[in-house]
Structure formats: C-alpha cells, structure tokens
Amino acid sequence: MSTVSVIGRGITPFGRSDESIKSMVVKACREAIVQAGKPKIDAVFVGNFAAGPLASQEILGSIIANELGLGSIPAVKTEGACASGGIAFRQAYQLVKAGEYDTVLVAGVEKMTGLDTETVTQAINYAMDHESNEGASGLTFPGFFGVLAHRYMHEYGMEKKHLAMVALKNRQYAINNPIAQFKKETSLEEIMNAKPITDPLGLFDCSPISDGAAAVVIQRGDDGVQILSSGQASGTPLMQEVDQLLHISATNQAAKKAYEGAGLGPEDIDVVELHDCFSMTEMIAIEELGFFEKGKGWEALAQGLTQHGGKVPVNTSGGLLSKGHPIGATGIAQIVQIVDQLNGRACNQVEDARIGLAQNLGGTGAYSLVHIFSKKGV
Numbered sequence: 001m002s003t004v005s006v007i008g009r010g011i012t013p014f015g016r017s018d019e020s021i022k023s024m025v026v027k028a029c030r031e032a033i034v035q036a037g038k039p040k041i042d043a044v045f046v047g048n049f050a051a052g053p054l055a056s057q058e059i060l061g062s063i064i065a066n067e068l069g070l071g072s073i074p075a076v077k078t079e080g081a082c083a084s085g086g087i088a089f090r091q092a093y094q095l096v097k098a099g100e101y102d103t104v105l106v107a108g109v110e111k112m113t114g115l116d117t118e119t120v121t122q123a124i125n126y127a128m129d130h131e132s133n134e135g136a137s138g139l140t141f142p143g144f145f146g147v148l149a150h151r152y153m154h155e156y157g158m159e160k161k162h163l164a165m166v167a168l169k170n171r172q173y174a175i176n177n178p179i180a181q182f183k184k185e186t187s188l189e190e191i192m193n194a195k196p197i198t199d200p201l202g203l204f205d206c207s208p209i210s211d212g213a214a215a216v217v218i219q220r221g222d223d224g225v226q227i228l229s230s231g232q233a234s235g236t237p238l239m240q241e242v243d244q245l246l247h248i249s250a251t252n253q254a255a256k257k258a259y260e261g262a263g264l265g266p267e268d269i270d271v272v273e274l275h276d277c278f279s280m281t282e283m284i285a286i287e288e289l290g291f292f293e294k295g296k297g298w299e300a301l302a303q304g305l306t307q308h309g310g311k312v313p314v315n316t317s318g319g320l321l322s323k324g325h326p327i328g329a330t331g332i333a334q335i336v337q338i339v340d341q342l343n344g345r346a347c348n349q350v351e352d353a354r355i356g357l358a359q360n361l362g363g364t365g366a367y368s369l370v371h372i373f374s375k376k377g378v
Contacts, residue, residue, distance in 0.1 A: 005224035008036025014324030015181035047085035048328035081127035083362030085331025086369035108332035174318025181324030210324035229261030250368035266290035273334035275361035331360035
C-alpha cells in the first residue's frame with residue numbers, strides 16, 4: 001500500500017449562486033488541478049446527492065472529464081446523502097493507495113437554490129426511509145435532531161443557550177472565511193430569539209440551503225498533505241431502531257477505524273471539521289469522535305474548549321451552519337479546510353496545526369466517514 005497525499009484544492013463561494021451546477025464544479029476542479037501543477041488525471045470521482053431533481057442534471061463525472069479535456073478516463077458519481085462527498089473521497093483514496101491509479105480528481109457539488117422551499121425539502125427528504133412508520137408520520141431532519149436535543153437536555157442538563165453557543169462559535173469563524181455563505185455578525189441573544197424551526201432548534205441551529213462546489217487532487221506519494229487513514233461505517237436510518245438515541249454509532253465506528261488506521265487517538269488531533277448540519281449534531285459528534293466524554297460536550301463548549309485556545313478547534317471554516325451546506329460538496333469542503341490548515345494557509349489558522357480530522361455524516365446517521373490528515377513532513 002502506498003502513501004497518498006492531497007496536492008491541490010479548489011472551492012467556490014457557498015450560498016446562492018447564479019452559476020449552473022456544471023459551471024461551479026468545473027471551476028472548483030480547474031482550480032484544484034492548477035494548484036496541483038496540472039498533473040495527468042487517471043480518474044474522476046464526484047460526490048452529489050440530488051442533481052437530478054434539483055438541477056436537472058446527472059452524469060456529472062463524465063461532464064467533468066469532458067469539460068476539462070481529461071480524455072476517456074473512468075468517472076464515477078457517488079451518492080450517500082450529505083456524506084456523498086466524503087464517500088467519493090474515500091473511494092478515490094482507497095484506489096490510489098491500492099495502486100489502481102496514481103492521480104485522481106475528487107469533487108463534490110450541489111445546486112440547491114432557485115427552486116421553491118417545498119421542492120427542495122422534498123428532495124432532501126429522499127435521504128430518509130419512506131417505507132417506514134417514520135416516513136409515513138412525516139418525520140424530517142430538523143424533527144429528528146430536535147428530538148435528540150430534547151433528550152440530551154433531559155439526560156445531561158444542557159440548555160438551549162448551549163446550542164446557540166455552537167451556532168455563535170461557527171458564525172464567528174465564518175466571518176473570516178471568504179467563501180462562507182453567512183459572514184454577518186450575530187449575538188447569542190439574536191440566535192436564541194430567532195425564528196423557531198422545530199423546538200428547541202431555531203433558524204441559526206439549522207444549516208442553510210446552499211449552492212457550491214469543492215475539489216481536491218490526490219496522488220500517490222508524500223508531496224502534499226498526507227492522508228493517514230479513512231474510516232467509514234453505516235447505521236440505521238430509523239430512529240425507532242436506534243439502541244441509544246444519543247449515540248450515532250456510524251460516527252463512532254468510523255472514528256475508531258480511522259484512529260486505528262492512523263495509529264493515533266483523539267488526543268493527537270489539532271483541528272477538526274465535522275458535520276454540524278444542526279447545532280445538536282456538532283454536540284454529539286465531538287463526543288462520538290472521542291474528544292469529550294458522553295454528556296460532557298455542552299460543558300466543553302461552554303468552557304471554550306472547541307475553539308482557538310481550547311482543547312481542539314472545531315469547524316474553523318464556519319461549519320455547515322455558517323459556511324453553508326451544498327450537500328454533495330460538504331465532505332470535500334471540509335477536507336479543503338483541513339488541507340489549508342495543515343498547509344498554514346487557512347482562514348482562522350490554528351497555530352502549529354499538524355494533524356487534522358474531517359468527519360462527514362449522511363442522513364440521520366445512515367453513513368459516516370472520518371478522514372485523518374497530517375502536515376507534509378510530519
């Protein structure tokens with residue numbers, strides 16, 4: 001098995017864009033290839049969730065290869081709800097590591113704006129199991145994570161203000177991120193008094209509808225940010241089948257595999273990008289990833305342990321909550337931020353960042369991926 005590194009990255013602004021899905025993803029890919037030194041690309045992997053219903057466009061892998069003049073190389077699109085980009089990255093990484101390819105372009109993209117809210121919501125809900133009691137009841141993603149938030153409050157004593165602290169932290173980071181969707185300053189009071197979505201989650205506790213694309217070039221060798229390991233696991237998409245409601249087992253299992261593969265533990269991680277589709281999701285993730293004990297995440301947050309100067313800065317890009325969440329692009333955008341951190345060129349740079357982790361979630365825990373990276377030469 002070979003060493004594999006990220007040698008180039010590209011990303012578009014996140015938010016509402018007038019560009020087509022094709023234009024956005026090609027732009028991000030071209031930037032990544034140029035930064036990588038224009039190497040010969042052996043294959044393309046692209047993560048996308050709902051380009052058909054939302055952008056009236058499929059065959060994205062072939063489109064990328066053709067538009068960039070990459071020839072008749074293999075091109076694949078992967079789908080795993082919000083984890084689509086992370087899955088694309090993992091598949092590409094495994095094939096390069098196994099020696100099938102030398103250099104692969106990995107992209108993620110979603111075009112979500114420009115349609116009415118009902119249409120977009122319906123498309124997002126494709127990521128739930130509709131042949132179930134939960135599907136028939138009309139359970140939504142905000143509803144699911146709202147239930148988790150209430151249960152967490154009951155079990156561990158967290159208050160609504162602690163969820164607001166997640167949103168505030170990530171907004172403060174996003175202010176310095178040039179590609180972020182939301183860069184307007186806010187306050188704890190404004191977040192707590194915002195429009196309710198599903199109790200106890202308000203508008204700032206929920207990731208927005210976004211357009212955007214991100215891409216990386218990975219290559220065999222150590223000439224870049226090294227990919228130390230990748231873990232993936234699946235979990236039930238049904239709340240009624242979960243053994244422990246506040247335990248997202250796929251994230252925990254993916255993290256264990258990634259830590260084992262890297263020969264590291266949570267204590268070795270310097271910076272993290274994780275899947276905060278809701279403020280509550282970040283609270284659970286920092287526990288499942290092993291950074292804090294179960295039920296103690298809200299206390300760690302209140303103590304400032306998940307930001308600069310704390311134990312481990314989390315979502316220095318602004319996270320999904322404020323950077324934006326173009327579903328298929330999210331997993332790759334997280335990796336872009338970690339690569340920038342380890343190259344010393346990130347917004348909200350973490351001093352002496354050497355090891356970084358990216359965690360990408362799909363659905364309510366149906367998929368989770370964890371990737372661990374190291375600075376070149378470490």
